[in-house]
Amino acid sequence: MRAIHSFALALLLACGVSTAQARDWASIKQAGSIIVASEGAYAPFNYFQGSTLSGYEIDVMNAMAAKLGLKVEWRALGFDALIASIRQDRFDAAIASHGVTEERQKSVDFTNPHYCSGGQIVTKRGGPTKGAELANKVIGVQLATTYAEAAKKVTGAKEVKTFPKDTDAQQALLAGRVDAWVTDRFVAKAAVERNAGAGLVTGELLFVERVATVVRKGNGELRDQLNKALAEIKADGTLKKISEKYFKEDISCQN
Structure with a gap:
């Protein structure tokens, strides 16, 4: 990554x-x-x-x-x-x-x-939860990951911001500096549970992968x-x- x-x-x-x-x-x-x-x-x-x-x-x-x-x-x-x-x-x-x-x-x-896992959209409540809803949105991902590659393929995305660590992309979402974060679906699940008061929700998988x-x-x-x-x-x-x-x-x- x-x-x-x-x-x-x-x-x-x-x-x-x-x-x-x-x-x-x-x-x-x-x-x-x-x-x-x-x-x-x-x-x-x-x-x-x-x-x-x-x-x-x-x-x-x-x-x-x-x-x-x-x-x-x-x-x-x-x-x-x-x-x-x-x-x-x-x-x-x-x-x-x-x-x-x-x-x-x-x-x-x-x-x-x-x-086996996949790249899942994570956003704040009310944010984009489907690939089609990422048009004109800023997406946060970890540098050099399959998630970054998937985000770059999103049609009409306003910007794909890359971060050195996946946790940096997560913090950018929490701070409102990106509209959505794409990460591993199990990492997403843990982040939503760990930040229960932040209003994070998971969306659809952009792709499925074998690790x-x-x-x-x-x-x-x-x-x-x-x-x-x-x-x-x-x-x-x-x-x-x-x-x-x-x-x-x-x-x-x-x-």
């Missing part, structure tokens, strides 16, 4: 910067740990509790790693730097709500999806091992349990 800003640099310092390179499965298995990057600023999927990365995706990766007999060495940096960093071999994998797109698949590989872990292009054996682990935590109910912990429903893809 974005370049490394001061906040992202602080996250790097919090988790420690590593020059370790992305490795094949044999090297990871021999080391006994996998180096995984996330953002840490996208609750409830990935966020910091103190200096510890937490959230749905963090729990999912930790559970997958446990199935593979691995520990996770976590790193964090700005969302828009994650795919570039995977391509530069700085990490073994990244899990940070990356929607699977044809454009992204040109430069990295994806595992099977760990959840997956990112690995280096051509690192097929690691991708296959992660897929195997994901299938195992789905089969034994762990994935559903993690999902219900954060969302009170199963958000995994059903087909």
Whole structure:
């Protein structure tokens, strides 16, 4: 979704910067740990509790790693730097709500999806709740996201304002600086609940997407091992349990 800003640099310092390179499965298995990057600023999927990365995706990766007999060495940096960093071999994998797109698949590989979601309109009561109602409106989105791409395709939108973090776009809506905010539907749900007195309401989905872990292009054996682990935590109910912990429903893809 974005370049490394001061906040992202602080996250790097919090988790420690590593020059370790992305490795094949044999090297990871021999080391006994996998180096995984996330953002840490996208609750409830990935966020910091103190200096510890937490959230749905963090729990999912930790559970997958446990199935593979691995520990996770976590790193964090700005969302828009994650795919570039995977391509530069700085990490073994990244899990940070990356929607699977044809454009992204040109430069990295994806595992099977760990959840399905979509880009949802959020507005203040009385504001635009349908795509057609966004004409002549200012839309707030996070930079370099699939939500930003969807907003740019809205016919007749007055302006699409991009922000370094999704929470910045949310704050712009609360402050009345944008007419609508487009974000993940589960993030939208949590924001409406968390800001009960602000009069926020959710509208229609602009698109549906499948969200997956990112690995280096051509690192097929690691991708296959992660897929195997994901299938195992789905089969034994762990994935559903993690999902219900954060969302009170199963958000995994059903087909």
